[in-house]
Amino acid sequence: MxxxxxxxxxxxxxxxxxxxxxxxxxxxxxxxxxxxxxxxxxxxxxxxxxxxxxxxxxxxxxxxxxxxxxxxxxxxLFIDPEIPTDIIKFVGFLRKIAEDSQIPIDISSPTPKKEIAADPWPSITFQVSCEGKFSNFGKFLEKIETGPYLIEILNLNTRRLTEKELKPKEFEEFSLADSSISLSIKVFTSR
Missing domain, CATH: 1.20.5 (Single alpha-helices involved in coiled-coils or other helix-helix interfaces)
Incomplete structure (x- = not known):
């Protein structure tokens, strides 16, 4: 090669x-x-x-x-509907404010919680009825609205007491200038 x-x-x-x-x-x-x-x-x-x-x-x-x-x-600000003492404390709060405002109140049992699509937060509703001076009721409303719970007043109905309503013994302390008031209070809950 x-x-x-x-x-x-x-x-x-x-x-x-x-x-x-x-x-x-x-x-x-x-x-x-x-x-x-x-x-x-x-x-x-x-x-x-x-x-x-x-x-x-x-x-x-x-x-x-x-x-x-x-x-x-x-x-x-929210009450827990699963804990009865929370509801009792709220009712006690309402009764104490009513006593301080010098109006007797009746509180119905809370309505069951309803899931409403338009309502983004869970709540329970109390029906409250009372009789007394409208100015005292104004104090009552102001105190519950500035209280330690998150609430909303749903319905408020007021009317003057009539002579016929004043005749029973439980209404002797009231006068024609006093009012009968009913309202629904929505209390927001944590659940």
Whole structure:
């Protein structure tokens, strides 16, 4: 073999070996690097997302701690219908306010909770009726509206007492200037 053919033959073999080396070793190596880079990038994105969530949770915890007392106060505005003492306390509150306002009241049992689509918050309703001076009733309304419970006055009916109504013994203390009042009080509940 002459030297030119040896050089061409050797160059050809080296070229084939180089191609085999490139396709069997270097190409898979670069593919693995590419896949590992993609996995690393997605893990970095996930880590950044988790770090953001952790930061948000820390901020939420700080905000919660700052407003914890206010949230407890808000929670106390609602009565729990599952706990009878809450309902009893509310009725006691109404009776105490009525006594302070110098009006006798009758409170009916609360109506069962109804799920009303237009009403976004759960509640129970009490029917209250009373007789007395309208000015005293105004004081009563003002005190229950500024009281420690979240309420809404639904219906309010008032009328003057008639002579016929004043004749029974239980109405002797009232006069024609007094009123008979009935109202529905919606009390918002926690459940």
């Amino acid at each position: 002459n030297p030119n053919k040896k050089i061409i033959f050797t160059s050809g073999i080296l070229g084939i070996i180089s191609l085999i080396f490139i396709f069997l070793i270097i190409y898979p190596l670069f593919n693995n690097i590419k896949k590992n880079s993609e996995v690393l990038i997605s893990q970095k994105k996930e880590l950044a997302s988790l770090e953001g969530e952790i930061e948000n949770l820390k901020n939420f915890e700080k905000i919660y701690q700052a407003h914890h007392q206010n949230l407890e106060k808000i929670d106390k």
